[in-house]
Amino acid sequence: MTVLEPQTSFEVSNKGFYGSFGGAFIPEMLYPNVEELRRNYLAIMGDPAFQAELQALLTDYVGRPTPLFLAERLSNQVGATVYLKREDLCHTGAHKVNNTVGQILIAKRLNKQRIVAETGAGQHGVATATVCALMGLECIVYMGSIDMKRQQPNVDRMRMLGATVVPATSGSQTLKDATNEAMRHWINNPVDTHYIIGSVVGPHPYPDMVARFQSVISEEIKTQLLAKTGRENPDYVVACVGGGSNAAGAFFHYLHEPSVRLVAAEAAGLGVLSGHSAATTALGKPGVLHGSRTILMQTDDGQVTEPYSISAGLDYPGIGPLHAHLFNSGRGDFYAITDDEAIQAGFQLSKLEGIIPAIETAHALAALPKMNMKPSDVAVVCLSGRGDKDLAIYSKYL
Numbered sequence: 001m002t003v004l005e006p007q008t009s010f011e012v013s014n015k016g017f018y019g020s021f022g023g024a025f026i027p028e029m030l031y032p033n034v035e036e037l038r039r040n041y042l043a044i045m046g047d048p049a050f051q052a053e054l055q056a057l058l059t060d061y062v063g064r065p066t067p068l069f070l071a072e073r074l075s076n077q078v079g080a081t082v083y084l085k086r087e088d089l090c091h092t093g094a095h096k097v098n099n100t101v102g103q104i105l106i107a108k109r110l111n112k113q114r115i116v117a118e119t120g121a122g123q124h125g126v127a128t129a130t131v132c133a134l135m136g137l138e139c140i141v142y143m144g145s146i147d148m149k150r151q152q153p154n155v156d157r158m159r160m161l162g163a164t165v166v167p168a169t170s171g172s173q174t175l176k177d178a179t180n181e182a183m184r185h186w187i188n189n190p191v192d193t194h195y196i197i198g199s200v201v202g203p204h205p206y207p208d209m210v211a212r213f214q215s216v217i218s219e220e221i222k223t224q225l226l227a228k229t230g231r232e233n234p235d236y237v238v239a240c241v242g243g244g245s246n247a248a249g250a251f252f253h254y255l256h257e258p259s260v261r262l263v264a265a266e267a268a269g270l271g272v273l274s275g276h277s278a279a280t281t282a283l284g285k286p287g288v289l290h291g292s293r294t295i296l297m298q299t300d301d302g303q304v305t306e307p308y309s310i311s312a313g314l315d316y317p318g319i320g321p322l323h324a325h326l327f328n329s330g331r332g333d334f335y336a337i338t339d340d341e342a343i344q345a346g347f348q349l350s351k352l353e354g355i356i357p358a359i360e361t362a363h364a365l366a367a368l369p370k371m372n373m374k375p376s377d378v379a380v381v382c383l384s385g386r387g388d389k390d391l392a393i394y395s396k397y398l
């Protein structure tokens with residue numbers, strides 16, 4: 001993986017900003033931890049020995065490079081050439097492990113003995129517990145007690161991997177409360193604990209660090225597309241956005257290629273205006289969420305609105321600051337995809353290509369027919385995860 005130097009306005013600034021979004025809006029108690037990470041992450045990631053260890057794990061443990069697959073039957077249906085970047089074939093079934101593998105190596109370089117993480121549906125918790133088992137580090141995952149009931153299989157997975165799952169019993173007993181309690185744990189254990197955030201959100205340097213770890217996705221797309229088509233740039237790169245880590249990884253090496261349109265699919269839930277939605281750019285306004293200035297869904301007096309999506313991974317009231325900047329600057333095209341559109345796209349891919357996508361991923365697929373592509377256009381869709389975890393939901397539509 002190459003670590004890019006800042007080049008243009010789509011790179012993070014020294015203070016952690018993408019345009020007017022980003023930064024580190026954190027309580028003073030958290031400052032030493034975040035500052036230790038900020039001072040060290042680029043030097044650690046730039047160290048050849050670190051890169052060698054990371055590359056070996058990405059190859060032999062995660063299973064990279066993941067294939068770039070020409071989806072012929074889907075292409076015929078859509079009326080343009082569609083390639084799928086198969087992150088669903090990563091170990092643990094999604095892209096999240098690209099980030100947790102990287103961050104656990106950072107934690108080791110910082111001499112941390114314990115990992116703390118938050119999880120909503122449990123996907124990031126499982127990816128974190130996985131790499132902690134691999135490295136023999138203690139793992140504590142905070143999870144809302146309501147989410148623990150809703151996502152029992154992931155709780156069992158984390159426990160089987162040796163993690164301690166701590167129920168967050170405050171507030172609405174979901175992701176935001178788990179985040180608060182994990183932060184509190186980190187504040188109280190600054191010396192020996194590293195906090196692994198699961199997306200391109202949180203205070204600087206997290207959004208940039210996570211984007212760099214996920215950037216292996218677009219690095220591989222460039223090489224693979226060149227080998228298959230003679231050009232490394234498609235016309236479109238398409239990804240779903242919850243916090244935005246798979247999208248950031250798929251976009252990263254195309255941020256400065258204006259001929260490549262960057263397409264983000266957000267979850268519209270029951271409809272953008274239904275009151276049950278997670279379509280952040282359609283509904284949100286600038287504000288501070290989880291340590292960075294971004295776009296988030298909020299009431300007129302600034303209370304964070306409870307999001308809704310059929311897909312647990314997209315059920316988040318904000319987006320990472322890079323995506324807020326892509327939206328604000330017009331560099332990215334944002335589509336709001338309803339639950340029903342996503343479910344239909346999930347069935348379509350299953351029947352046309354024999355690939356059952358995660359419902360998160362199905363949102364990206366559902367954007368394809370809305371993009372007015374020409375027959376000569378080439379689109380790469382980031383197939384962020386596999387759909388096995390979602391069968392109980394899909395089966396209601398069978």
Ligand SMILES: *Cc1c(COP(=O)(O)O)cnc(C)c1O
Nearest residue numbers: 199242243244245246313360385
């Ligand atoms: C968690 C998850 C997402 C959403 O997270 P991002 O940070 O936006 O990528 C998307 N797809 C899958 C399969 C996930 O597990």
